[in-house]
Amino acid sequence: MPFYTCICPADLLSATQKQNIATGITDIHCDLTGAPRHFVHVVFQSYADEDGYSGGKRSQAAFIRGSIRSGRTQQVKELLLSQLSNLWLELSPFTRKSDLLVSLAEVPGTNVMEGGILLPHPKDDAKWELEHGINN
Numbered sequence: 650m651p652f653y654t655c656i657c658p659a660d661l662l663s664a665t666q667k668q669n670i671a672t673g674i675t676d677i678h679c680d681l682t683g684a685p686r687h688f689v690h691v692v693f694q695s696y697a698d699e700d701g702y703s704g705g706k707r708s709q710a711a712f713i714r715g716s717i718r719s720g721r722t723q724q725v726k727e728l729l730l731s732q733l734s735n736l737w738l739e740l741s742p743f744t745r746k747s748d749l750l751v752s753l754a755e756v757p758g759t760n761v762m763e764g765g766i767l768l769p770h771p772k773d774d775a776k777w778e779l780e781h782g783i784n785n
Contacts, residue, residue: 650718650761650768651678652690655737657711657744659695666740667693673736674713681725681732682717685774687783688763703748710748713737719755720771726753 653674655667662670671691678689703710713733721729734751738744758768769777777783 650688650690650716650756650758650763651684652692652716653678654692654694654714654716655712656694656696656714657741658701658709659697661695661709661711661743662693662741669740670736673740674733677729677732677736678715678717681728682721682771683774684718684771685778685783688768688774708748709744710750711737711741711744712749713751715751715753716756717753718758718761718768718771720758721755729753 655670655674671693674691675686675689678684679686698709699707701708701710715729715733717726717729730751730753734746734749737749737751738746758770761768766781
């Protein structure tokens with residue numbers, strides 16, 4: 650946790666672009682939240698050209714949907730949204746700004762299990778890692 654799903658047209662991104670976006674998302678999330686890197690997961694999903702619509706009209710929309718642990722300040726969430734948007738637009742130059750949607754949904758850490766262990770509140774990450782012998 651966090652879990653970021655990137656959805657875009659099938660031929661929009663190369664493997665290198667996907668790698669760079671996944672690394673960028675991880676960097677942004679960890680820099681802004683202090684979360685351990687191994688907590689960050691990124692998955693890409695694609696859709697066929699005829700399967701994308703916005704406002705009832707065909708589009709080439711791209712989406713970053715992040716599921717993050719609750720407990721972040723509004724300022725951090727706004728920075729995440731802004732930096733994630735900028736990252737995508739920089740690394741995917743064929744995406745128009747008007748075709749990009751970035752959203753965050755918050756989930757309590759205690760509603761998430763990684764490796765069979767319930768996650769802590771973000772403020773308790775370091776203690777949690779020590780208790781479970783996990784190193785970045």
